[in-house]
Amino acid sequence: MSKAPNIQPGSRRNKQPFVLHASLIGRAHTYLASAAFLVALCVGSWCHYKKIVKNGVAGYPEEWFPSVSATIGDWYPERNLFQILIALTSGPRLALVALQYYLQKSHASSLPGLVFVFGLIRTLSCGGWVYITSNDDHDVHDIFMITYMVCNIPWMLGGISCTPTEQASVRRKRTFVATAFFAAIIPLIYFFIQHKVHRVPGAYTNYAFFEWGLIFFDVLYDSFAEQEFREVDLHVVLGPSISNVDKIIIKAQPLSVNSVSANSEKTPGVAQSQVTANGQQPVLHKNLSSSGFRPAASFVSDVYLSYIFWSVFTSLIPTLFYFSVWELGIAGQELALLSTLSPVFLGIAPLLAWTRTRGGLTTLHLLSFTGLAAYALEEPLHRLLVVTPATGAVVMRQVVEWAGVEAVDVGYQGVLMGLGLLVSSLSKHVNHSNNPVWPFVNGKSMGYNKTGLTLGFLAVCEFYTRPTAPFKGKAEKSTLKRVLPSSEGWLSAAIPLGSLIFCLHNMLADSSTIIAWSWTGYQNSLPKGPVPHLHGSLTLIAQCIGLLLPVILSTNTSDSSLPTPAAGLLAHPLWLLCGTVSSFIMYKYRDWTGYTGGLGVAVFLMSIIPLVLQRAAATQKVGRTYFVAFLVYCLLNLASIFTVAYAFVPGGVYLRERTDCVVFAQVACLALAFRWPQLNHNGASYSISAPSARFSKSLLSIISVLSVLGTLYRWPSAPRPFVPGPRILNAGIWTLHFGIDNEGRDSQRGVKTVIEDMKLDIVGFLETDLHRTAFGHRDLTRVAAEELGYNVDIGPGPNSHTWGAVLLSKFPIINSTHHLLPSPGGELAPAIEAVLDVYGTEITVVVAHNGQEEDPLDRELQSRELARIMAAAYPRPAIFLGYVVTKPQEERPAPYKFLIEDGLMHDIDWDDQDRWCEYILYRGVYRTSYARISRGIITDTELQVGQFMLPKHGYNVTDDSDSARYQRAFKEEMPKDLWFPNEYFGNKEQGGVNGHFYHVFNTPLYYKLPKDAVL
CATH class of the missing domain: 3.60.10.10 (Endonuclease/exonuclease/phosphatase)
Structure with missing residues (x-):
């Protein structure tokens, strides 16, 4: 503890520092937030009661309790009083977010930083839906409101996880309130559907009760920060001296993380930290490559670049098939599909070495972006001429990433592959089944191409400037031999990878595809099975569960990059049997039974992504292995198309209506990746670092919630005739x-x-x-x-x-x-x-x-x-x-x-x-x-x-x-x-x-x- 400086009397620096107990900030936030909503409710009920309870379905007396949005956003003076009070709340709220991060930050985890980021976003989005009312701009208001709700998930769950076990009371209270908050969403959605879709009078009043309940639980959750600050005796000091202020000691365990790749840097020891007037932390010294917000930013960038891969990759065939449709036969442009075989060039050693450098990968990233930029071209042929080489570049870039040099690298890349597919499918689910960055959509056809390109360039900038341990492309061959097995069995590794890529593309590239497989129509005025635009979120949730399995089973909590034994459970032939049975049910049955089989297929395919990638990476024969993999992908793709297009292709009659053969072939190919005793797979399994696993779990939770919210946002209105009167x-x-x-x-x-x-x-x-x-x-x-x-x-x-x-x-x-x-x-x-x-x-x-x-x-x-x-x-x-x-x-x-x-x-x-x-x-x-x-x-x-x-x-x-x-x-x-x-x-x-x-x-x-x- 440093001594107080010797300051002469009369000097300005002789002033005593201002010391504020941090618990007062938590209390101020609670009082101001509560006052803002309660004042608006009381004044609104006094001045405009019948106006704020009225909605598009009914008014008083059927509707008798106002919603939050009508109370705070529609009328003067309650709207203005609320906005003034909520503005006063912003200072304590930002301070609360910062102080919680200060208490919870640790070298052992990047989760507190992630919670801090979502806390800031949550605060800013609150200002968005407060000051942009639904009357000003309904869509923008809803976007900010949905953002706020989504950010509550990592804010609350992450906050509970970061609360020290020593503060059991605070942790218990936060858990109880967070559970009540999320439980209240279910009846909230139910009554909203009753109001919006079925137009039931009085339903909006019931909806309003739960909406106010969410506000109550939200404020109550944040109020526990007061107790947390009081128990640790946290003070904020403004002034030249901090010698008389109690210090808060935060212990940090050794951390083994990097910017999301496997190679980690350790930050040892115990650190001490103080909150001072100028915001500096003089005692704590951080390693920038393994702490702060960079790991989270790197993870988000990697996921987005995986999303770009799936976006460009899935756009190639629709772009070329435009010509086949007009010709009703083979037009010649189908040869563009061969661009997916670009990994064959990675058999050239100097080229492979260049692509494994940071500059090489960045160049391939930028080349792949030309496929997205092709949306600006008017002629279909011109777009195809750009998308084709872009696909070759993005496939080559992705193969270099997949062919990791350590088991933990491969495991992480497998999770990224699944997350990118999930983000692509989610973007289609909320955008009328169109990927918003596809080159054959534009602003008139639901495209957000400029936004997608801008985010892509930001992701590449993050990748290029990323502080990491020695780049994986420069790893020594001895490391490869230590972690991965020999190059034997490359063919048996390539075939299941090609089948997996085909299965993911053919079955899970859109959340409604397996619903379409099971659909048979209506009976007694109700659908016999799931409806694509309403139940697609179930497919996305099943995919999230499937990808969560390898994340849980293969998380490596130690500093070692060696694989985890639990990851081998997904390589057992019994798991293949589960996938095979699910595939049979999906193919053979219809309606909900068939769709249930499809959900099983979704879980199975997503769960084996790291396994199949590990088998391919273990061969060390990058050129031949991935060339054969994508050749298998092409052949299965053509076979699936020929089952219906047999009348327009030579020899198509042999595959006429033989989807059963295609399903059998894809499952048989996948079987080679599993651990059969006869095949003697001696290769090490994969593993995933603990920080990567935490980020992945958080993103999977967010995707699941967004899929449901997207369904509710796109929920169609009740069908009514255009001219309902004269029959x-x-x-x-x-x-x-x-x-x-x-x-x-x-x-x-x-x-x-x-x-x-x-x-x-x-x-x-x-x-x-x-x-x-x-x-x-x-x-x-x-x-x-x-x-x-x-x-x-x-x-x-x-x-x-x-x-x-x-x-x-x-x-x-x-x-x-x-x-x-x-x-x-x-x-x-x-x-x-x-x-x-x-x-x-x-x-x-x-x-x-x-x-x-x-x-x-x-x-x-x-x-x-x-x-x-x-x-x-x-x-x-x-x-x-x-x-x-x-x-x-x-x-x-x-x-x-x-x-x-x-x-x-x-x-x-x-x-x-x-x-x-x-x-x-x-x-x-x-x-x-x-x-x-x-x-x-x-x-x-x-x-x-x-x-x-x-x-x-x-x-x-x-x-x-x-x-x-x-x-x-x-x-x-x-x-x-x-x-x-x-x-x-x-x-x-x-x-x-x-x-x-x-x-x-x-x-x-x-x-x-x-x-x-x-x-």
Whole structure:
């Protein structure tokens, strides 16, 4: 302890220092925060009670208690009083965050630093949702609020973990309050859904109670800092002398961490620390490479760079497949897939040595970013020419990372590989199934390309300036021989790695893919299984659990880089048996049973990532091992595509509808990575450093919570007809060409605009099964369902080997059945048969996609089956929306008369002779209008729309004769409720909306209702 300086009387430096007990800061924070909310509640209830309890569903007396947001953000003066008091709270809150970090920091853990960072973010986001109200900007307000809620997870859980065991009372209280806080979220979400989706009066009042409960628990949790500061007798000193102030001694255990890689630097001993007036800590001396915020920043950078890998890697095939789609065959651009074989060049020793340097890896990072920057190019071919070499660079860079020089390196890289995939899948889940940095999306199609590039450059800067121990690329060969086994068995290591990369890409690149595998439709007005846009978060949580297993089992708490024995549990053949059984259940069964198997597959695949990477890295044959791995990936990819694209590729007939063979092959390849006694795997297992494990667990928790919050944020509103009054329904059919527009970009936004303008209550989409690597594992229904409110039947999934069909309905879907139409020679044709509750009347709707004209027998058999389905539903009203490849009124065996005569249906307008593939048929309803809207840039096929009016409930169509049905009318003779929008009048040169206009007739056709119609 230093002595007080000898200062002469009268000197300014003779003043006594100001000493403040830190517990007063905690108390001030509690009082000010509580006062801010309580004053706003009291003043708001006194001045504007009925206004602040009113919401979009109901008002007083159904709603009688105000929500937090309405209380603090809507009215003067309570809003202003709250903002003043919460501003006063900011000083104590920031001091509280800093003082807690001061008490808890330690060389033994970087967790206190992480808690400190989230505490700051939490404080700043609080200012965001306080001063930007929902009336100012609803989205920004929600973003700050969600950020605040998410930051509470590491703040509370990390704070509990960092509370010393000596302060048992504080730790117990924090645990209890944090548990209550997170438990309150469950009923909060329930009542929010009751209010927002089901629009139940009074539900928002119940929601408000739990919302105020979260505020109470939040403030209460922070209030325990007062007790913590008081028990350790912590003081804050302002002044020239600290000699009379008690010192706080914080012991730090030896720490073995680096900037997230395996090579660690130790910071020994016990340190002492003081809080002084100028903020300096004169006694504690830190090693910058192993303490502070840098390890957390390095971990975040590494995860983001892994996310970039998955983003560029998964964008290649959709970018090249644009040309295959337009050619309906091999176009030549498919050769770009060979860019994934770039690891073959790592067999060149000087090149491998350069890529293992910091400069070499940084160069590969920057080259891979060109794949993201390709979004700025307008021409699809130009984008492909940039994305192809970028993919080669990013694969080569990732291989260098995977081929670590120590077991702990490989384990960490395996976790990074899984985390990058999870972040990519999460970004798609919250962004309408589109990765926001893909080069074939831009600002108009839900892209955040500039943001993604900016974050990428920051991550590379962090990587390049990272203070680390000697770089792993410069490790001596003796280290390699000590930690890893010999190079024998490189082929048996390469094959499972290629299969794993394929499985992760094909099954888990999007959270809804395994849902699409299990989907079969509706029964008794409820989905039979999980719904993609609502239950995708379950897939993400299962993936997080799977990746958590190797993190837990392989965490190395010692200073050694030697592997942990527990990690070998995931290499046992019994674990492979679990994955095999799950794969069988996913393939064989449907609905919730099949999806449960899919969740098992997700857990299994994520858990073996470090194991498979370790087996490949152990060979030390980087060039040949990873070249063969990606060759296996390419072959499995082609095989999976050929199971449905067999009609367009040479030799494809041998893989026609043989997904079972592909699933068997991928599991058999994975089996080589497991510890079979006959294979005599003597290689050391992998391990993960303790700091990396802590960061990984925190991020996995955050991803799980964000997946649920993302689902709630994107929760669709309750479906309601566009014109709910006069029993009108608008129905449309559109072949969407796999969601790739004429410019090679995602078309969801453009589709949503058109169907919203046309007020389509029922719409059938064709060529929609995008849950394949060829199309990016996307979902064409997301934007329409989430923003317009539709019930969705996504039709037969990718394991049904069709190009897909979708039904969107503003009306409840009572039952739906998926059909695979007879296809002995050509491509397999899908159909959806659904019974809808339309204003209390049951109507059968059939959405179908027949085969091509090259297979006349297929078309005939498919048409007969469709006619049987529609005739079997007679006399129930019916609407057919389909792609049938026939000329109007063409004689049999063409499809037209099978559908009309055998199916007991009417053509929407038999005078329209300019049709070939899309048709709308109907019966049991009155047709009032028919329109054809040009394709614009959305696809290669127009949108056809039919407008119908239902007879009065309990009545049928009174006159079904041709003369009664073909009383044509001008628009002005019809009620305005039956008009289609005027904005779509025009032509290719002028008029219309975004290139869409009424064509063929240049106007919608209108029809009068029979005079004796009962409506």
